[in-house]
Amino acid sequence: MKIAILGAHGQIAMLLHPILRSNGHEVIGLIRNPEHADEVQSAGARPVICDVETQDDISEAVGKVDALVFAAGAGPGSGADRKWTVDRDGAIKLMDAAKKNGIRRYVMIGAMKVEEPRGNEVFQVYQKAKSEADKALRESGLDWTIIRPGRLTDDLPKGRIALGPDLESGEIPRADVAAVVAEILDMPETAGYQWDLTSGDSQIDVAIRQAL
Template identity: 40%
Template sequence: MEKILIVGATGSTGKRIIEILNNSQSFEPVAMIRKEEQKTIFEDMEVEWVLADLEQEDFSGAMKGVKKVIFAAGSGGDTGEEKTTEVDEKGAIKIIDAAKKAKVKKFIMLSAMGADEPSSHPKLEHYLKAKAAADKHLEESGLNYTIIRAGRLSDDMGTGKVELAHKLEGAGEIPRDDVAFLLIMSLADPLVQNMTFEAIEGEEPIKSAMIELSRE
């Protein structure tokens, strides 16, 4: 089984990713936590955890035995510019560099729609610029990667159906459940390899949508 480091494991999307992976026959989740008191969440689930903070410098311990990384952390854009820069840009870049040094096989990034044109979204411009900088760093890192620029995340029940494209027309939202499945399915090496795409809720089943996009 491949060990998958989940960055942002204590967030709503991160927890859903771990719940799904914990029942997988192919992948073993490793939860990255910032505070030791958060370990009980994952110990109760019998999930391995590592202590590391996106605002620190050394992530070598977090990468031990890890084959792939899912980055699902984020400030959400409403925690102030300094925190956004530290987490969404600098933190992501440091994790990418650590993953490259550890020779991980694939890095999957949860990004945001609008990261390709931050100035079009004045209220989220700083957040989207931070996301864009991290995305660019990953694209240029030499790592195998998938970057999913999701629409507005909702807590609605997942439908298992999405709309995917390198660039979608208009905006939209997507349940966290479906984003979690998109991130997990991106672990499969042939799918959406070295690709950046946008995702919102739609009418096509996740698997067939990803296969179709991979063929483009």
């Protein structure tokens, strides 16, 4: 498959590119900063410039691919405005590009518990932005899967997860999130599911099959 990833220089995305390449896929890495092109290329994705905040229509950058992954985010330290323009509007612009280009498959990296407001005001805007993006995707008519990880860590991958519609809070290494997203892209039968994701006891493929 040809797969385009928005937020391709992000920490999860950079772990995802080599997995997708070793699974035989071609990867388009949508990045906003041209200075990241070499790193993204070395990780296995073909870099294409795409800033989802300065462009209204990103369909040309997205191109003709078989599947999309939303791995972007305004990130820690950003204000409420950018939670809205990246985490919500950016995800919706990627849905619009999917529809315009006839791309059916869309995998979202969401976040756990975004319908349960907590933290400071900016964090609550982030939660609302992620929640609205997920809702827009569920209602998009696309072949979507939404993965909602708990707190992300940079630990080595454990290869053992918990996956389900409503899990207890927890954490998970970014490397395991990347492995789950890669597995899901190879399982079209996961379309229409939204799952929380934390570290747990099950092998990734087993956990996904059990959640179906």
